Amino acid sequence: MNSATALSLSWFARHELRLAWxxxxxxxxxxxxxxxxxxxxxxxxxxxxxxxxxxxxxxxFATLQxxxxxxxxxxxxxxxxxxxxxxxxxxxESVTRVFYARADLDLIMSSPARLPNVFSIRIxxxxxxxxxxALLLSTPFVNVLAFGGGVRWFSAFGVVVAVGLSAAAFxxxxxxxxxxxxxxxxxxxxxxxxxxxxxxGFVIALQIAAVLSYGxxxxxxxxxxxxxxxxxxxxxxxxxxxxxxxxxxGEALMLLLASSLVLLGVVMTVxxxxxxxxxxxxxAYAASSRKGNGARSFRGGSRQAAxxxxxxxxxxxxxxxxxxxxxxxxxxxxxxxxLWRSFSDSSAAIVLITPVIVxxxxxxxxxxxxxxxxxxxxxxxxxxxxxxxxxxIRAKIEVVLISIGAIFAPMVxxxxxxAPPQAAVTTAGVMLAxxxxxxxxxxxxxxxxxxxxxxxxxxxxxxxxxxxxSSIGWAATAAxxxxAPEAAVVSGLMTCAIVAATxxxxxxxx
Amino acid sequence: xxxxxxxxxxxxxxxxxDRLAVDALDLTVHAGEFYALVGPxxxxxxxxxRMVAGLLKPDAGAVAIFGIxxxxxxxxxxxxxxxVSDEPMIYDKLTPLEYLEFVAGLWGIAPKVxxxxxxxxxxxxxxxxxxxxxxxxxxxxxxxxxxxxxALVHDPRLIILDEPLTGLDAVSARHxxxxxxxxxxxxxxxIMTTHILEVAERMADRIGVIASGRLVAEGTLAELRQQNGxxxxxxxxxxxxxxxxxxxx
Numbered sequence: 001m002n003s004a005t006a007l008s009l010s011w012f013a014r015h016e017l018r019l020a021w022x023x024x025x026x027x028x029x030x031x032x033x034x035x036x037x038x039x040x041x042x043x044x045x046x047x048x049x050x051x052x053x054x055x056x057x058x059x060x061f062a063t064l065q066x067x068x069x070x071x072x073x074x075x076x077x078x079x080x081x082x083x084x085x086x087x088x089x090x091x092x093e094s095v096t097r098v099f100y101a102r103a104d105l106d107l108i109m110s111s112p113a114r115l116p117n118v119f120s121i122r123i124x125x126x127x128x129x130x131x132x133x134a135l136l137l138s139t140p141f142v143n144v145l146a147f148g149g150g151v152r153w154f155s156a157f158g159v160v161v162a163v164g165l166s167a168a169a170f171x172x173x174x175x176x177x178x179x180x181x182x183x184x185x186x187x188x189x190x191x192x193x194x195x196x197x198x199x200x201g202f203v204i205a206l207q208i209a210a211v212l213s214y215g216x217x218x219x220x221x222x223x224x225x226x227x228x229x230x231x232x233x234x235x236x237x238x239x240x241x242x243x244x245x246x247x248x249x250g251e252a253l254m255l256l257l258a259s260s261l262v263l264l265g266v267v268m269t270v271x272x273x274x275x276x277x278x279x280x281x282x283x284a285y286a287a288s289s290r291k292g293n294g295a296r297s298f299r300g301g302s303r304q305a306a307x308x309x310x311x312x313x314x315x316x317x318x319x320x321x322x323x324x325x326x327x328x329x330x331x332x333x334x335x336x337x338x339l340w341r342s343f344s345d346s347s348a349a350i351v352l353i354t355p356v357i358v359x360x361x362x363x364x365x366x367x368x369x370x371x372x373x374x375x376x377x378x379x380x381x382x383x384x385x386x387x388x389x390x391x392x393i394r395a396k397i398e399v400v401l402i403s404i405g406a407i408f409a410p411m412v413x414x415x416x417x418x419a420p421p422q423a424a425v426t427t428a429g430v431m432l433a434x435x436x437x438x439x440x441x442x443x444x445x446x447x448x449x450x451x452x453x454x455x456x457x458x459x460x461x462x463x464x465x466x467x468x469x470s471s472i473g474w475a476a477t478a479a480x481x482x483x484a485p486e487a488a489v490v491s492g493l494m495t496c497a498i499v500a501a502t503x504x505x506x507x508x509x510x
Numbered sequence: 511x512x513x514x515x516x517x518x519x520x521x522x523x524x525x526x527x528d529r530l531a532v533d534a535l536d537l538t539v540h541a542g543e544f545y546a547l548v549g550p551x552x553x554x555x556x557x558x559x560r561m562v563a564g565l566l567k568p569d570a571g572a573v574a575i576f577g578i579x580x581x582x583x584x585x586x587x588x589x590x591x592x593x594v595s596d597e598p599m600i601y602d603k604l605t606p607l608e609y610l611e612f613v614a615g616l617w618g619i620a621p622k623v624x625x626x627x628x629x630x631x632x633x634x635x636x637x638x639x640x641x642x643x644x645x646x647x648x649x650x651x652x653x654x655x656x657x658x659x660x661a662l663v664h665d666p667r668l669i670i671l672d673e674p675l676t677g678l679d680a681v682s683a684r685h686x687x688x689x690x691x692x693x694x695x696x697x698x699x700x701i702m703t704t705h706i707l708e709v710a711e712r713m714a715d716r717i718g719v720i721a722s723g724r725l726v727a728e729g730t731l732a733e734l735r736q737q738n739g740x741x742x743x744x745x746x747x748x749x750x751x752x753x754x755x756x757x758x759x
Contacts, residue, residue, distance in 0.1 A: 313604060
């Protein structure tokens with residue numbers, strides 16, 4: 001490699017890091033430059049506050065010492081694997097975005113730079129950004145462990161780096177192999193679905209196994225079981241390297257880091273020459289066309305009916321929505337299995353299903369409401385149509401609520417067969433959670449393209465938190481209504497207060 | 511229908527952002543007229559038309575469309591009007607036919623009427639091979655044609671177009687110009703902003719020159735020449751002379 005190439009590579013690496021930093025900053029500040037200082041202060045405060053839940057969750061494990069028994073090794077390794085799965089999910093999303101969002105790919109590919117080198121740096125920058133985010137999120141947990149159990153726990157940072165690098169390497173390999181196997185059209189959808197369900201899939205699989213084997217929704221039931229300990233390999237197996245490394249085993253940590261770096265290096269060597277081909281294929285897909293439904297008669301109805309029809313068309317064809325709906329439905333599988341098992345023995349634990357359904361309804365309604373109310377690609381067209389804005393909004397809200405009804409009605413109907421009063425409470429919870437999330441999105445609506453969905457949280461942090469807290473609040477209220485009705489009144493009033501305060505702080509509209 | 515002969519009447523229309531964008535603008539466009547609004551970047555053309563289309567609220571002034579007060583009765587005004595912006599407003603995940611079905615539904619057009627009209631419009635704009643393809647892969651020119659078909663499918667009496675020829679190739683531009691010419695001959699009123707002065711010169715019945723939010727000249731090409739003491743200059747020369755004079759003032 002001559003000095004000119006080395007110079008251009010380091011220059012491109014700096015360029016990539018600068019872009020990644022600015023994108024992250026924009027995400028934190030909602031794109032407003034004046035907010036940078038406030039965002040940094042807020043982030044530091046958030047990180048400081050996060051030490052409290054971190055302490056509550058893992059503080060008691062700080063004194064863990066090697067050698068661990070098999071059950072502890074399994075739980076620790078499963079936790080690391082879950083983190084790896086979540087990072088893999090984020091990395092797949094990043095890689096897919098690089099291919100399809102185009103951004104500067106045309107400029108890069110038309111430049112005289114050596115593309116394999118340039119794309120090696122791009123692959124490395126994906127790995128760095130995934131790892132950086134993971135380091136940020138893991139810091140409170142590692143600090144808590146180090147505070148309670150000594151500096152040996154800082155080796156967990158090394159494990160996070162190794163996990164991040166290997167997750168990025170796998171994500172790139174998976175995405176490019178998907179391209180080769182199923183083509184660019186299906187890869188986009190499949191990769192989005194994979195990214196959405198990979199992290200959740202592991203936990204859900206454990207929960208289903210727990211429900212089927214032990215009649216509980218706790219995934220730890222499987223991990224700490226005798227059956228798991230029996231099939232697990234011996235303590236000196238490679239499988240436990242990450243767990244040993246977290247506990248401060250320097251040799252395991254070095255081997256883990258070296259393996260991850262080698263893996264990423266191999267992926268960069270093998271796949272960076274293919275990166276350009278894949279990008280070209282993705283571009284060709286963007287320029288190709290997909291057939292619609294074919295000729296059919298235009299349908300009549302009111303102007304609102306035309307709006308609703310359009311929204312349903314777009315929702316059905318939205319890949320994000322498909323993946324998110326699948327993910328939400330996936331979360332409902334363990335409670336559904338639980339419900340099915342509890343149907344005969346009428347276990348009191350069936351109550352656990354209600355908050356899961358209510359929470360899922362609130363979260364899905366928030367996303368749907370953003371897509372229909374804020375994500376209007378032809379805002380000028382709708383604004384110049386001869387119908388009052390109130391009717392436009394009403395039609396869009398109807399679409400959200402009909403969709404939520406269609407998704408959750410079968411679940412509630414199944415519940416009604418087993419426990420009618422609980423089904424009634426769940427229905428009320430779903431309606432309140434979906435209604436609150438929709439209202440919050442309505443109060444904080446901003447005109448945006450549907451493709452900007454990923455960044456919807458940046459437009460208003462308040463709306464994002466309010467939406468999450470109202471869903472949690474209604475889920476808790478519904479659960480308490482079944483277990484302790486007096487407490488449910490307090491919880492319901494608190495949730496109402498959250499929603500009312502959000503309305504108070506929402507932007508004024510004419 | 512009332513006996514109003516003006517398709518659009520603006521009185522004292524004013525809009526201020528950080529600076530004054532439209533400054534007490536008075537403008538009248540007659541029914542059945544092709545009116546071109548030209549002016550330098552930032553002159554207030556788009557802001558004016560967005561206020562007419564109901565996309566911006568004026569700070570002061572009145573907007574009447576075929577005698578309908580567009581600020582008091584926006585729905586009635588929008589029923590007879592179509593707006594086409596320079597950025598095509600279409601949905602990537604819909605086909606052109608689905609898009610036109612949606613637009614016709616918004617304007618309350620009977621399905622039988624709108625379906626025939628939609629098909630005819632798309633064919634006349636050269637989109638027949640793409641009727642059932644989703645718009646996501648369309649070029650800017652194709653998207654602009656779909657948006658234009660959407661504006662025409664409900665048979666508006668007033669069409670407002672903001673730079674409609676941007677991104678169109680020569681053949682497509684000729685298609686669009688032909689379609690607009692046909693509409694005007696059928697009695698429709700067209701108001702168009704454009705930077706392509708040759709189009710304004712060749713197509714418009716009257717031309718309005720706007721600068722710093724005010725109408726600095728208006729009339730047929732011959733009238734504009736006469737107003738400025740020229741007999742045989744192009745619109746481009748006249749435009750530059752008018753805008754330079756305004757800037758110097």
